[in-house]
Amino acid sequence: MGKKRVYEFAKEKNVESKKIIEKAKEIGIDYKSHMSTMDDSDLDKLNKALSAKSAPAPTNQPAKNKTQDSRGNNQQSTNKNKSNNSVRQQTNTSKENRTNADKSQNSKGQNNIQTQNRATKKPNNTQSKNTQKTSQEPTVQKRTTDEQQKQQLQQSKKRRSSRQHRGINGGPAGRKRKGKKNQQQSQATPTPRKARELPKVLEYTDGNTVAEIAKKIHREPAEIVKKLFLMGVVATQNQSLDKDTIELLATDYGIETEEKVQVDLTDFDTFFNQEVVEENLVTRPATVTIMGHVDHGKTTLLDTLRHTNVTEGEAGGITQHIGAYQVEEKGKLITFLDTPGHAAFTTMRARGADITDIAIIVVAADDGVMPQTIEAINHAKAAEVPIIVAVNKVDKPGANPDRVMQELTEYELIPEDWGGDTIFVQISALFNKNLDELLDMILLVAEIEELKADPKRPALGSVIEARLDRAKGPIATLLVQEGTLSQGDPIVVGNAFGRVRTMTNDKGRRVKQATPSTPVEITGLNIAPQAGDRFVVFEDEKTARQVGESRATAANEAKRSTTNKVTLENLFESLEEGELKEVNVIIKADVQGSVEALASSLQKIEVEGVKVNIIHTGVGAINESDVTLASASSAIIIGFNVRPTVQANESANREEVDIRTHRVIYNAIDEIEAAMTGMLDPEFEEQVTGQATVRETYSVSKVGTIAGCFVNDGVIKRNSSVRLVRNGIVQYEGELSSLKRFKDDAKEVRTGFECGITIEGYNDIKVDDIVEAFEMVEIER
Numbered sequence: 001m002g003k004k005r006v007y008e009f010a011k012e013k014n015v016e017s018k019k020i021i022e023k024a025k026e027i028g029i030d031y032k033s034h035m036s037t038m039d040d041s042d043l044d045k046l047n048k049a050l051s052a053k054s055a056p057a058p059t060n061q062p063a064k065n066k067t068q069d070s071r072g073n074n075q076q077s078t079n080k081n082k083s084n085n086s087v088r089q090q091t092n093t094s095k096e097n098r099t100n101a102d103k104s105q106n107s108k109g110q111n112n113i114q115t116q117n118r119a120t121k122k123p124n125n126t127q128s129k130n131t132q133k134t135s136q137e138p139t140v141q142k143r144t145t146d147e148q149q150k151q152q153l154q155q156s157k158k159r160r161s162s163r164q165h166r167g168i169n170g171g172p173a174g175r176k177r178k179g180k181k182n183q184q185q186s187q188a189t190p191t192p193r194k195a196r197e198l199p200k201v202l203e204y205t206d207g208n209t210v211a212e213i214a215k216k217i218h219r220e221p222a223e224i225v226k227k228l229f230l231m232g233v234v235a236t237q238n239q240s241l242d243k244d245t246i247e248l249l250a251t252d253y254g255i256e257t258e259e260k261v262q263v264d265l266t267d268f269d270t271f272f273n274q275e276v277v278e279e280n281l282v283t284r285p286a287t288v289t290i291m292g293h294v295d296h297g298k299t300t301l302l303d304t305l306r307h308t309n310v311t312e313g314e315a316g317g318i319t320q321h322i323g324a325y326q327v328e329e330k331g332k333l334i335t336f337l338d339t340p341g342h343a344a345f346t347t348m349r350a351r352g353a354d355i356t357d358i359a360i361i362v363v364a365a366d367d368g369v370m371p372q373t374i375e376a377i378n379h380a381k382a383a384e385v386p387i388i389v390a391v392n393k394v395d396k397p398g399a400n401p402d403r404v405m406q407e408l409t410e411y412e413l414i415p416e417d418w419g420g421d422t423i424f425v426q427i428s429a430l431f432n433k434n435l436d437e438l439l440d441m442i443l444l445v446a447e448i449e450e451l452k453a454d455p456k457r458p459a460l461g462s463v464i465e466a467r468l469d470r471a472k473g474p475i476a477t478l479l480v481q482e483g484t485l486s487q488g489d490p491i492v493v494g495n496a497f498g499r500v501r502t503m504t505n506d507k508g509r510r511v512k513q514a515t516p517s518t519p520v521e522i523t524g525l526n527i528a529p530q531a532g533d534r535f536v537v538f539e540d541e542k543t544a545r546q547v548g549e550s551r552a553t554a555a556n557e558a559k560r561s562t563t564n565k566v567t568l569e570n571l572f573e574s575l576e577e578g579e580l581k582e583v584n585v586i587i588k589a590d591v592q593g594s595v596e597a598l599a600s601s602l603q604k605i606e607v608e609g610v611k612v613n614i615i616h617t618g619v620g621a622i623n624e625s626d627v628t629l630a631s632a633s634s635a636i637i638i639g640f641n642v643r644p645t646v647q648a649n650e651s652a653n654r655e656e657v658d659i660r661t662h663r664v665i666y667n668a669i670d671e672i673e674a675a676m677t678g679m680l681d682p683e684f685e686e687q688v689t690g691q692a693t694v695r696e697t698y699s700v701s702k703v704g705t706i707a708g709c710f711v712n713d714g715v716i717k718r719n720s721s722v723r724l725v726r727n728g729i730v731q732y733e734g735e736l737s738s739l740k741r742f743k744d745d746a747k748e749v750r751t752g753f754e755c756g757i758t759i760e761g762y763n764d765i766k767v768d769d770i771v772e773a774f775e776m777v778e779i780e781r
């Protein structure tokens with residue numbers, strides 16, 4: 001048996017928990033609430049203190065307690081102030097009452113959707129907090145409270161007396177009238193309920209209302225209201241109660257409790273992380289994404305596979321582009337995602353859809369490892385997806401597969417023959433050479449990965465593609481990840497909802513069911529979702545609609561409030577809260593040497609066991625793909641002597657990815673370390689005000705180089721600092737020495753206008769250079 005709680009002790013002593021808390025306080029013991037546990041020594045002290053004072057033990061009659069306890073009442077009344085606000089709202093007018101009832105009804109409906117504990121906290125808060133607040137409460141409020149209290153007492157009294165006088169016909173109508181105009185009167189004539197036996201166990205959920213609890217234990221809500229009142233909690237019938245209060249109430253009735261934890265249906269993680277039923281698991285096809293550098297043959301490979309390995313029996317079917325398709329090899333299916341490239345892959349991941357089981361990295365044997373090959377590898381690694389390397393175009397005269405293999409060893413992709421564990425297949429996508437072997441290897445990896453799913457549970461999965469069709473309405477291609485999707489299923493897809501009206505497979509055939517790893521195009525949604533959204537099937541359409549609508553509302557709200565993306569500002573908090581085990585970082589720099597220097601220094605930082613994890617590095621401007629990767633992996637991007645492209649900037653703003661650019665390595669390291677230790681000083685932040693492109697340059701003796709520019713974004717101000725960027729790499733950072741419109745000095749020049757610029761102490765300006773103007777702005781913390 002664990003330690004005694006205050007309320008248990010109070011019960012033993014037949015006094016209110018509050019009294020015990022007060023008494024404890026008098027002798028220097030501070031209990032936060034009636035749920036606080038009590039030490040043996042404290043128990044002793046309290047026992048002594050209580051017996052010393054109240055030799056005549058308090059009686060077991062709550063009513064008596066109440067009248068005796070004028071001081072306690074005082075406290076109670078203050079306690080009530082807060083909750084009474086809501087109480088008043090609910091009882092003042094009938095209309096309000098209904099609205100509130102509706103609301104609570106609503107929230108009750110949504111109980112399935114969202115666990116509520118806002119309201120439930122109230123009684124508890126009031127109990128613990130209000131003690132100090134007493135003197136600050138406005139008197140008017142106090143009076144109202146007292147009145148309210150009086151009213152309640154009157155009501156319960158009337159009810160009591162009416163019970164004695166009323167005949168059988170009081171009936172349920174008495175209860176129904178409650179809350180209507182003649183509240184007092186109607187409440188005075190409630191139904192005489194036979195005191196049914198209490199249940200042994202009270203099954204409740206955090207946030208149940210007084211009325212709900214009353215129903216569960218076969219008691220009048222008024223009785224509960226009264227009991228609560230005596231415990232120092234003022235609540236109306238429609239008020240939600242928190243867990244502690246419900247448990248306390250149950251203890252008071254001498255019944256056990258069992259909390260039914262509500263599942264938040266709007267949180268799809270609950271479904272996706274649901275425990276598996278081992279015996280239902282069956283092997284499912286692998287889902288494969290093809291990635292690689294431009295022109296290395298991704299599309300050709302997808303096309304050849306699609307046309308040569310059509311599922312038996314399906315030949316002749318018109319292949320549909322639905323965003324994914326399945327091929328058959330040795331009687332087993334493989335699902336290929338039709339949009340090649342790591343951008344699509346990571347965008348999906350950023351939206352929460354981790355659907356790729358295996359990544360094929362295509363490298364052209366005549367071209368070798370290229371920047372996007374490396375990006376693709378890092379994107380696959382960040383997603384912890386097994387990689388198969390397809391060395392393509394081996395038919396070409398200049399093909400050198402060995403060189404590709406050699407180059408890839410640098411990225412820890414080492415062929416099995418060389419002692420590594422990466423599968424390499426030499427193929428010609430164009431001439432369909434060795435594609436069977438590639439498929440075999442996919443099956444092999446799939447087998448090793450033991451890809452399994454439970455086709456028996458309600459279906460869930462992700463959106464591969466979605467669009468709005470004029471004739472058919474919203475259309476979405478879904479990849480079933482678990483369960484079996486059936487025509488007619490009520491479904492929520494992202495923030496859209498509906499019923500699966502039609503299902504079409506990748507061969508253009510209507511199907512009635514789709515098992516795990518099968519892509520199908522569906523209609524029947526209210527709006528088009530987005531690629532990467534996840535879907536869940538529900539039991540009935542009503543729930544689906546509720547969940548869909550709540551998700552849409554929540555998404556809108558989330559859009560307005562901040563997201564929980566990792567930034568240097570919130571890094572420390574995230575680390576403190578234990579959310580982060582490592583800090584993901586992407587490094588982009590002007591030269592490889594800087595990348596390495598920065599990477600090795602950052603990796604040495606370790607703050608309380610949390611380390612920096614570099615997920616991608618590269619030379620050149622920070623691009624959109626870096627931002628997508630950062631967004632999907634909650635990473636921070638550090639640019640050294642490089643700048644983000646316009647698209648990358650836009651995308652970073654949208655995705656709330658933190659990009660930090662530096663020109664001194666030490667500063668970059670310092671900043672990360674400071675952020676990790678919570679010592680970051682983010683009072684000022686650089687804000688780019690505008691960008692201009694150099695269209696012409698003029699050399700003027702004594703003045704230097706004048707750049708004839710066109711402002712393509714924002715505004716260039718005379719007093720802004722500027723940096724000169726060439727091909728994404730910062731050439732110079734300094735101040736403007738002049739800003740002119742035609743011959744005149746200008747204070748600022750806005751988008752769409754031309755201007756003449758000279759930079760202080762810098763003349764090496766070239767056509768197509770970008771002049772970026774920025775200011776240091778104080779930011780709110």
Ligand SMILES: Nc1nc2c(ncn2[C@@H]2O[C@H](COP(=O)(O)OP(=O)(O)OP(=O)(O)O)[C@@H](O)[C@H]2O)c(=O)[nH]1
Binds near residue numbers: 295297393431
């Ligand atoms: N000789 C030869 N050419 C190939 C092979 N595979 C692809 N090609 C050719 O390489 C070129 C580029 O192929 P794609 O399949 O479009 O390359 P990709 O990687 O999809 O290119 P992006 O979509 O631009 O990223 C095309 O002209 C193909 O015909 C191959 O195995 N052998």
